[in-house]
Amino acid sequence: MKHVLSYLKPHTWALTRTMIVKFMGSMMDLFIPFILAIIIDDVVPQRQPHLVYLWGGGMALCAGLSVTFNIMANRMAAVTSGKVTLKLRHDLFKKLGELSMAQFDSISLSSAVSRLTTDTYNINQFLNRTQRIGVRAPILLIGGLILTSILDARLTLVLALTLPVIALIVFVVTKKSVPLYDRQQQVLDSMVRVMQENIVGVRVIKALGKTRYEQQRFDDVNKNLAEVGRKAGSVVAASNPLSSLTLNLGLAVVVLVGAYTVNSGLSRPGSIIAFLNYFTIISGAMMGITRIFIMSSKGIASARRIEEVLQMEADQPQLPAHKQQTPWHIAFEDVSFSYNGVENNISNITFRLKQGQTLGIIGATGSGKTTLTNLLLRLYDVTSGTIYIDGQDIRSLDPVTLSDQTGIAFQSDFIMAATIRDNVAYFRDISDEDIWQALRTAQAEEFVRATADGLLHQVESRGNNLSGGQKQRLLIARALANKPRLLILDDASSALDYRTDAALRRDLSQQHQNTTSIIIAQRVSSIKGADQILVLEDGRAIGQGTHDELMRTCDTYRDIAQVQMGARQADVPEQEVG
Ligand SMILES: Nc1ncnc2c1ncn2[C@@H]1O[C@H](COP(=O)(O)OP(=O)(O)OP(=O)(O)O)[C@@H](O)[C@H]1O
Ligand SMILES: [Mg+2]
Known part of the structure; x- marks a missing residue:
């Protein structure tokens, strides 16, 4: 992954800008429930409509800025990851051209094709999503935790206890899914090979009446691909619902504890409502982080395959020139x-x-x-x-x-x-x-x-x-x-x-x-x-x-x-x- 990530270096400034804009967008999202709590607990009891409008306007402004910043950042992220992918694909193609035939044989044509297409696409998706969710999710998570602890430290503790469980789920899922995605790319290679052979050999296949046989061959590799995809998918599929379950259990506890503390006058209702909002934001952030890890499983598998080619050393060194006099051409x-x-x-x-x-x-x-x-x-x-x-x-x-x-x-x-x-x-x-x-x-x-x-x-x-x-x-x-x-x-x-x-x-x-x-x-x-x-x-x-x-x-x-x-x-x- 290191080598592929080094392609980001020339874009450090663009990445920083994206991060700053994304940071601002995420902060706006975080302010909204906080303002809501203030309106419910402090502004409404004063019974002064203009104050409600004022704070409401503030909320609307935050929402507007959040949309604007997020769209801007997403665009910038797409541009940067597009540029990186362009260069990566260029270098990969160039390198494939420079490989010796022996090296090229060892990779195989079909694998070269899928490395150039799906693998670079996976990297593109990985870079794009990481810039977006990768910045936003941690900010929402950490910011959310800080703001909730200001609102209600006790409830935040309940929330915080669920997080290590989720982290563990994400860790296990990622560890299991990387080899499965590796395998998926390999099967994809064989599918490309079958397709290639079919396209090149279409005349022979038709002439020998082997269309049905070839369809069967394609179906086999296609099913194989679907099966590997299903396996990888089912490992990954467990992660989101499990994380949700853990979070929802936490939420249930928060509601119970919240009801109790409001009744006994320890918490205010606005804080509890804001808290529930933050809970949704934080759970969204956790899901986002899970998704990043899944994306990175794919990204790492693809990066490995690309790096394998990019880091191949020339195996046909140029010897120092030494010319002998000879009558032979x-x-x-x-x-x-x-x-x-x-x-x-x-x-x-x-x-x-x-x-x-x-x-x-x-x-x-x-x-x-x-x-x-x-x-x-x-x-x-x-x-x-x-x-x-x-x-x-x-x-x-x-x-x-x-x-x-x-x-x-x-x-x-x-x-x-x-x-x-x-x-x-x-x-x-x-x-x-x-x-x-x-x-x-x-x-x-x-x-x-x-x-x-x-x-x-x-x-x-x-x-x-x-x-x-x-x-x-x-x-x-x-x-x-x-x-x-x-x-x-x-x-x-x-x-x-x-x-x-x-x-x-x-x-x-x-x-x-x-x-x-x-x-x-x-x-x-x-x-x-x-x-x-x-x-x-x-x-x-x-x-x-x-x-x-x-x-x-x-x-x-x-x-x-x-x-x-x-x-x-x-x-x-x-x-x-x-
Ligand atoms: N890229 C390759 N990798 C591994 N083995 C190869 C490769 N190309 C050819 N061979 C093997 O090397 C041997 C010689 O192949 P070559 O292509 O030189 O034969 P040829 O005399 O040109 O045959 P033809 O008349 O059919 O063209 C064969 O046994 C073949 O299987
Ligand atoms: Mg020959």
Whole structure:
């Protein structure tokens, strides 16, 4: 909570102002019953109407000022908590963006979403209510006790005796409810996950007729959420009625004792009426304090989840730059990597590429192809071994330099609801001419020209109004648009027909002669012209060399090639296949 509370520091002055105004509003509320007692006990017996009007006017003024001050303070509180939440959400989003992929994996996307939304909302509510009730309730409580003790010390004692009981109830309830609210947020995370999967996978779900199944899955997590909410609610629910009961018992005693003391002339009736008013005010204040504690249970649970992210230390430190003279553009030296730190997903991979060379990577699904590119992009840090770019350990490279030089089409990359131009340029400063060139090389020019608006053609979110092959070509164009020195295509042409795929390869080699390329493919035809091919199996290189070498030395590669192309065709030189 400390870290989140430190966000209040810049608003100290605003908070102080709110407190002062709230204090004044609450004082006005406290004066009202006191004036009432004076009117009944002292003014009315004098039988002078103008005095009654005067004191009555005073009461009305207090009521008016109370409303004004309270509205002002509530507004100020909303503004301050709004500002704090804004900054908190900004920092949280920024931090989420800066986390390494490993850290992001550990939080999970759905939890990141609910931390950004419901958790920050809970903090907002907590801050807002605390500024309002948190100031008002203690003032009413303490002020009420002081004023009642002036009116009647004996009765105040009865009232004061009920308070420790209530404090105990609040303490127990808060202690029990914090873990329940923690749990509630976790279940909310799973609900967000199910929703996300449903929205992303809506086509598959419909196609496989799994709508009912998904509804069931959603219902389960929804019920779970309701159940946790019910549990937390029922713990909390006990607190208000129990506090009321205790207070009402106290009130009953006050009435009995009051009746007795008035009868015996020890108290005056006006004081008793005022006292009953204060009793209502004080019980309201106690309820308010209870509510604050409940709000803070939620607030603390949410603050913890937000702080967990905000306080994550960078786990990808920048090493001091040290450049070696080398002929290689990209070099993997005995690289191993594990996602979970238990078993290796990549084991002892070594390859070296000169500027302009092409590496093809082939292997069964799950063999570690994408993982290799993740490592090259430093989305994850290697467990052992070193990756060099231009003779420099990538852990010492400036991330911006790395991304400026790289063009990448991920396996299932995202397409925004925006124009074709924006999707290809992707917020980089790239001229229309370069975009057309990239589209041409990516074999996408034709279909873009065929649309009514060309580059300004609007693409739907996820590229829903494009075919699979059109999407892939758009993504390849995005990868090419900044004329990268290093190009990574992860299964980027799988949806292209053989002819288009061959044309793509031809144009790539003509237009991007100096670009070092890493092409991941399932089709031998897509990579057989590469300078070097890596055959992966369970993260290991089971074959490495040119197509011809692998046809001789690697059984797996030969099998794939023969199944895909037929034994005779597999040996045909590259140009003839397309
Ligand atoms: N973020 C992740 N966290 C944990 N394990 C992962 C993660 N990403 C991939 N893996 C695991 O690492 C292994 C290699 O995955 P990778 O994505 O590199 O395979 P791939 O060769 O690209 O497969 P495909 O051809 O299906 O794309 C798999 O066993 C996969 O389950
Ligand atoms: Mg992959």
